[in-house]
Amino acid sequence: MKVLVFGQTGQLATELAQFDGVTCLGRRDADLTNPRACEAVIAQADMDVVINAAAYTAVDRSEEDRDTAMIVNAMAPTAMAAAAATRGIPLVHISTDYVFDGSGTTPWKPDDATGPLGVYGSSKLGGEKGITATGGTHAILRTAWVFSAHGTNFVKTMLRLGAERDALNIVADQIGGPTPARDIAAACMRIARALTEDPTKSGTYHFSGAPDVSWANFAREIFAQSGLSVDVTDIPTTAYSTSAKRPANSRLDCRMTTATFGIARPDWRRGLAQVVADLNT
Known part of the structure; x- marks a missing residue:
């Protein structure tokens, strides 16, 4: 299976690059601020499936840079989906829990009503709607709290701060499932193959690590596994x-x-142990 991945240096793209048959595109190859360029790449490339692992993920900066967020997160994925649909090629697109309003305590289902709180969530929701509207074979995979040994993420930030300080204040009233990028990559590849075999599996899906936890308790586990003595408040x-x-x-x-793909929620604590080991080698 030949896989074309939009994204090259991000956490997920870095993990996807480890699989056979994967070609990752950087900004020089396909600039997501130019949706037509993304469309042209798909129209010409030799591949069986497209995975969009690229996004404008600067949640705070997007509040001041709405136009760029909308182009990258909404318009570009829509263009990709249209080009993939024209060629009859499946698209796997990564989305986010930020499309929801974060209310309540019940886990969000794929068909629950959306209600993003800010520009980032709105832009990602725009991408979801655009992809669905094209009518092509696709899987929108919403995930949350991504971490890995690559790029910038909560785990690496905690390890850096934990090495500098003996006490930290961490938010405890936000709850989610930390998700290893390596497991997301494996899920994407499995879903991509399934879509090539059975396009009726198109739709929106969720994938996050288990068990659900607060940021504060996530930090405590990071420090425990890395041997850092940090008092978390x-x-x-x-x-x-x-x-x-x-x-x-x-x-x-x-x-x-x-149920659809046979992919279980990964235990993020095992994923964390691997990331800590990778960072220590």
Whole structure:
């Protein structure tokens, strides 16, 4: 299976690059601020499936840079989907829990009503709607709290701060499932193959790590596994000011993904152990 991946240096793209048959495109190959260029790449490339692992993920900066966020997260994926549909090629697209308003405590199902709190979530939802509207074979895979040994993420930030300080205040009223990028990559490849064999599996799915946890307790596990002695104090979201609102409830109901593709939620603690080991080698 030949896989064309939009994204090259991000956490997910880096993990996808480890699979056979994968070609990852950087900004020089396909600039997501130019949706027509993305469309042209798909029209010409030799591949069996497209995975869009690229996005404008600067949640706070997107509040001031709405136009770019909308182009990259909504218009470009829509153009990709249209080009893939024209060629009859499946598209796997990564989305986010930020399309929901974060209310309640019940895990979000794929068909629950959306209600993004900010520009980032709105732009990602725009991409979802655009992809669906093209009518092509696709899987929209919403995930949350992605981490890996690559790029910038919560795990690496905690390891850096934990090496510098003996006490940290961490938000404890936001709950979600940390998700290893390596497991997302494996899920994408499995879903991509399934779509090539059975296009009727098109739809929107959820995939996040288990068990659900707060940022504060996630940090405690990071410090425990890395051998750092850091006193973590729980604080509310209101004590940590950001430009964009964060969803309090990022729990995702992943049962449809398991039922359709046989992909279970990964234990993020095992994924964390691998990331810590990778960073120590």
